Amino acid sequence: MKLKEYRVIKKISKTNPFFNQLKTEAKFLSRYSSDFMPKLYDVEEDGENLYLVEEYVEGVGLASEEFLQNCLDEKELSYIVKGLLDFLQFINSLEESVLYIDWKPGNIILTKNGLKVVDFGSVIYTEGNDGFTPLATSGFAAPELIKGGVLGRATDIYGFGSLVRYLAEKNRQKNSLFKKSIRDKLLRLSSLCLKESPDERPDIKDVEKLVKKICKEAPLASQKNQQRGIIRDTASKMIAVCGAESGVGTTHIALLTAKELAAKGRKVAFLSLIRDEDGDETNLNCLTDLKNIRIFNSVAEEDVAYILKKGFDNIVIDFGRVDEFSLLFYSCDEKIIVIQNNLIKGSKSVAFLTSHREDIGEKDWLIIDNLSDEASLKETKKFLNGLKIKPGCKGIGRERI
CATH class of the missing domain: 3.40.50.300 (P-loop containing nucleotide triphosphate hydrolases)
Structure with missing residues (x-):
């Protein structure tokens, strides 16, 4: 109230089945910071509940009605895919072996200052995770998450590819006579990322090259932070x-x-x-x-x-x-x-x-x-x-x- 700024307080009972997920989010957000993530301001607990005080992220979610009722043009499509790639690169660059895991439209928000990723409860450390099982969203989770298997960088590549497919299908741009649309090129990229076997999926460097080749620099007019x-x-x-x-x-x-x-x-x-x-x-x-x-x-x-x-x-x-x-x-x-x-x-x-x-x-x-x-x-x-x-x-x- 004194700061006159919005905050989010996440409250969860210590007996809730998802209690460990919120603890994981608190651990990750307190250890790392990025423009892609909400800021963590405080963590409190009492005898019954855990509370996280986080930055309030205002914008349009990729799963929201506002987003679903509109089509993306090629510039908007390129901008969002490049933002997702930037986040994938960030996760991939952390010294510890960290996987985001929960790639789904509901966790991505478009704000006036850029793309934000929320909900880090399913983040997993591939070394020493003590058998922690992250949440898997049907239609976006890699087969090794659904069926069980070894998790690695390719698991996040699959999640990234599933969102690229979701976004590309929101674009209705047709191919010209001699040139394929960005939509079709991104659908081709997503098919490579969505291979059943992790070994057959491209690595982060290959994905980076493909996205750079497909998507031109196309910032939205409202992205003031890009101008600064x-x-x-x-x-x-x-x-x-x-x-x-x-x-x-x-x-x-x-x-x-x-x-x-x-x-x-x-x-x-x-x-x-x-x-x-x-x-x-x-x-x-x-x-x-x-x-x-x-x-x-x-x-x-x-x-x-x-x-x-x-x-x-x-x-x-x-x-x-x-x-x-x-x-x-x-x-x-x-x-x-x-x-x-x-x-x-x-x-x-x-x-x-x-x-x-x-x-x-x-x-x-x-x-x-x-x-x-x-x-x-x-x-x-x-x-x-x-x-x-x-x-x-x-x-x-x-x-x-």
Whole structure:
């Protein structure tokens, strides 16, 4: 009441057959956090009941009448499938062998800020689960859940495929004369994921490649959190972040980028390069590894090739303040320049962009106007147009900090 925000309180009797499921949810939500999951605020119990206080998730459920009464267009279909893949990647990336298990429309909610997955009572740890039997929803659960068998990553692949089939059947787009519709391509993908034998189903990497090939980037107009995000393509292997001047927040933006990728289930390396004496003084020695993020501090440019061999999905490199772009910077898939267009830092940021206008490309370059408001971002874009360079340009407002 004091916060004037909605919460959900889940209450269950300790004698209820589903009591262990709610305990499992409490354990999982207290251990992990992600944009895909509701936040767990508190766990309480008395002599008779267990209570979970969670974030209230407002939106349209995939099993709701509102959803069922409407058809999906191809952009909406692509967006939801990509969201489900992101969640699958997140679950697959956890250090412990965790399976979500309960893939069904009733557990997926579309909100104004993105896709949310709810009900983690059937999460299972493939090692040391003490014979725990998760719930299995007919029509969506893998055969090994229904008939009994060894559970593994392929079990979640089956659940993902069952939801892809459910969604694709909501789309009525017909094939054109020379091109199959996204609907038919996704139905083909689902048939591969729904193989009876777990050994015949594709692995997570194959599923990722197929979804990327089928679905184009198609965010819904209402997805404001996507507009506020920094990284434009999660498939970018190496992402360079540099500052036009010391103190503009280069390391902060680089860490935000790494955290955005990690929240999507990517395994990320964060590299802070060795700085010159007059460079950014941010010290990462006190930072331990973050969830899904491995921190490498004071790395020499020649050592990056070694880290590239370690199997990370993405490598975010914090270059700090730079005078000239190095060959390593140019070789990165995404190149982000952090500026501050304000009274204190604005003149030096402008001078940096002016002196490097011949070097800055368009497609894979991005200007981040840190701590900006709408007015300063508008001025920044106007200035870039005046320089006749057209890199991407985004503003990160104070509320993001």
